[in-house]
Amino acid sequence: MKAKLILEYRGDDYCGFQNQPGLSTVQGELENALKILFSGEYKKSGKLDPITVSVSGSGRTDSGVHALAQVVSFIMPADLEIPPTRLQSALNGILPPGIAIRSTTFLDDNFDARRSANDKCYRYNILLRKTKPVLDFNRAWCVSPKIDIGSMIKAAQLFVGEHDFENFHALDTDVKTSVRIISRSELCRISQCELQYFVCGQGFLKQMVRRIVGALVAVGEGKLTPSDVHDLLTLNKSRAQLHIETAPAYGLYLKEVFYT
């Protein structure tokens, strides 16, 4: 039996999702909390404690990136009887303040948070303000209120469909192909001083969303035109010819992971 957990976390508290030796990561904190919980349960029943739990996440998130609903799965030890509600409340008691389990379900062994995932949706928060963020510190990217939002909305639409995102990922990655399919790419004005960008697709390259957002803000600031973005997407122009800033990690949220 597999346990499926939906997690919320503050990215600025951790060095990314994935385990890294000597660093505090979301995966590390969760595996540690599971070890504490399960060891306690084994102790109660007088059994030996063979437990080291490995969790599988729907995907990595970089250091600083938040999650509203990251999905992880792991094999539930067959000899432990813990109902999902108690598993959730016990874990929330053990986990540090930056991570919370929002939902817990038990599924059959075929489920795997990473392999079974279909689309993923991300949200990026942009604040239009001149002064440093205070209440939204580490929660949004602050850009000039004078930005041209109409052009950004148009440019955002260009990303929908199948494209080679060669110009829109971190260079330190080794991937077979940089072709990806985007099903939604939409910039929304939430209020006078807040924009949210939504992007959904089956898979994303490293820093891809942050480079898309960097390109959109460059369009809003007049540093790039929507036509430049088109050229970068069709590989008529390279990243050496047209500079894109990578938007900061702290504005990005893993919003939802879809499973069939």
Place this chain on the structure above:
Amino acid sequence: MKAKLILEYRGDDYCGFQNQPGLSTVQGELENALKILFSGEYKKSGKLDPITVSVSGSGRTDSGVHALAQVVSFIMPADLEIPPTRLQSALNGILPPGIAIRSTTFLDDNFDARRSANDKCYRYNILLRKTKPVLDFNRAWCVSPKIDIGSMIKAAQLFVGEHDFENFHALDTDVKTSVRIISRSELCRISQCELQYFVCGQGFLKQMVRRIVGALVAVGEGKLTPSDVHDLLTLNKSRAQLHIETAPAYGLYLKEVFYT
């Protein structure tokens, strides 16, 4: 000449607005930043430094209470020529990350942030969720999603008008009268899992907004009826007869201060 500053701050970083010996307060941090800035200016012009600046705030906020737009004023030293934009950017550079100046204007000597203030508006954020808040940690009060929002909306309306708020303030205060006039008291559903309560009036007693919110949540949880709230407002029932929890400080925001 008076300077009028509009401030945003994170309440959880400070022990309230007002100066307290040995503690970090918003007023203390701001007066310290002004002292650093003005001393530097005097030094540049070779003058002696007689500067200790006292700022006047529109009102106190308790420890933990945030501000979106607190207003403060102080006398600008007559012999310093600093334009408002430079005053603002210099102060934002000196102030700690939990405080930002959003606007700076110079007004005549009659202006005083406290005495000249008319209405003040507060907002209180409530999240409907079972698990601990993570991204909204110290920014909202989390209550059960099973709460009866319709009854809370009705109860909120009862506070509009002139009432004796004897049952709705902290007992450790010494005030001439607990009669206050509320011009707006409205609970709004912002999304599936977020409520915001807005309250405006000329003056508020210590912890008054937090006790109003405590009463509204008690109504939502079925612990009080709107009729009980009416009895508490008309003094037909006392706080000894009907218990109200004081809502936590970290959900409260000073939203706006109005001047004629």
